[in-house]
Amino acid sequence: MRLLTRLLLIVALAGAALFTWMHHEARADPVVRRATIGLAGWPAGEKPITVLLLSDVHIGSAAMDVARLTRIVAQINALKPDLVLMAGDFVAGHDPVAGERYAAQLVKPLRGLRPPLGVIAVPGNHDYWAGEVSVPRALWQADVTMLVNSATARGPLAVGGVADIYTRHAQVRTTMHVLDRLPGAKIVVTHSPDVTTNMPGEIDLVLAGHTHCGQIVAPFYGPLSSVARERYRCGIVRDGNRLTVVTAGLGTSGVPFRFGAPPDMWLLTLGPR
Numbered sequence: 001m002r003l004l005t006r007l008l009l010i011v012a013l014a015g016a017a018l019f020t021w022m023h024h025e026a027r028a029d030p031v032v033r034r035a036t037i038g039l040a041g042w043p044a045g046e047k048p049i050t051v052l053l054l055s056d057v058h059i060g061s062a063a064m065d066v067a068r069l070t071r072i073v074a075q076i077n078a079l080k081p082d083l084v085l086m087a088g089d090f091v092a093g094h095d096p097v098a099g100e101r102y103a104a105q106l107v108k109p110l111r112g113l114r115p116p117l118g119v120i121a122v123p124g125n126h127d128y129w130a131g132e133v134s135v136p137r138a139l140w141q142a143d144v145t146m147l148v149n150s151a152t153a154r155g156p157l158a159v160g161g162v163a164d165i166y167t168r169h170a171q172v173r174t175t176m177h178v179l180d181r182l183p184g185a186k187i188v189v190t191h192s193p194d195v196t197t198n199m200p201g202e203i204d205l206v207l208a209g210h211t212h213c214g215q216i217v218a219p220f221y222g223p224l225s226s227v228a229r230e231r232y233r234c235g236i237v238r239d240g241n242r243l244t245v246v247t248a249g250l251g252t253s254g255v256p257f258r259f260g261a262p263p264d265m266w267l268l269t270l271g272p273r
Helices: 002-026 066-079 096-104 107-111 125-131 134-141 172-179 193-198
Strands: 031-039 049-054 083-086 119-121 150-154 157-162 185-190 205-208 235-239 242-246 264-272
Touching: 031 185, 049 066, 066 107, 096 125, 096 134, 107 134, 119 157, 125 134, 150 172, 157 172, 172 185, 185 193, 193 205, 193 235, 193 242, 205 264
Parallel strands: 031 264, 049 083, 083 119, 157 185, 185 205, 205 242
Antiparallel strands: 049 264, 150 157, 235 242
C-alpha cells in the first residue's frame, strides 16, 4: 500500500507540474517567426515592407488578459512593422454577454499599436459567436480597420479580408471583386486557412490563423484536436505559386494550455518577386 501511495503521489505531482508548465507556455511571449516573400504585381519603385501577422487573441480566456495583451503590443511595436494584420478570434467563448465584456478589454491595448500603414483585422468564428456586434465596435474604437469580405489599399499592397468560413460567412468572390479594383500587390487575410483552396490563382499569399498549430501536440501522436485540414495546420504551406502562412496565434481555446505549439506571430518582409 505504501508503494502504491507513493506511485500515485508521484503521478499526481508529475501531472500538476505538466499542467502548470502548459499553462505557463500558453501565457508566454509569442515566438516571432520571420520570412521574406516575393509577390507578383509589386508596384515599380516601391521598397519592401514588413507585415506583422497575429491571430487568435481570445481575450477572456485564462491564457489572455489585458496585461498580457498590452505586453504583446509593446513587443510588436518594438519590431516596428509597417502594417499589422489580425486574423480573427479576438474574444473567447460562445456567450455574447461575456463577449461584450471581453471585447471592451481589447480597446486600450490595441489602440497602442503604431504601424505607419495601420492595423487591419478580419473576424473569426468566436467573434461571430460571442462578439458579432461588440468586437467590430471595439476594433473601431481601437482604430483598427475590420474587413468583412472587402478590401483596402495600404502602401504597395492591396489587402483582401475574407470573413470566417467556419461559420459560413466567407465570400471569396465578393472580396475578389473589390480587391481586383485596387492597385498594388494582392494578398488575402482570413481566419481559417481552409479558405485557401477557394482562392483564385492570382493570389500569391494568404495569411490565416484559427488552428493554434494544434495547441496541444502530443509526442508520437500529434495534435489532440484539429480545426482545419492537416495540410494547413501550421507554418508556411506552398501550393504552386501561392503561399499560405498559418500562425499559431496568441491565446487559447477550450483549455488554457499549450504543448508543442507555442504562441507565435509572423514578421513578413514583402517585396517584388
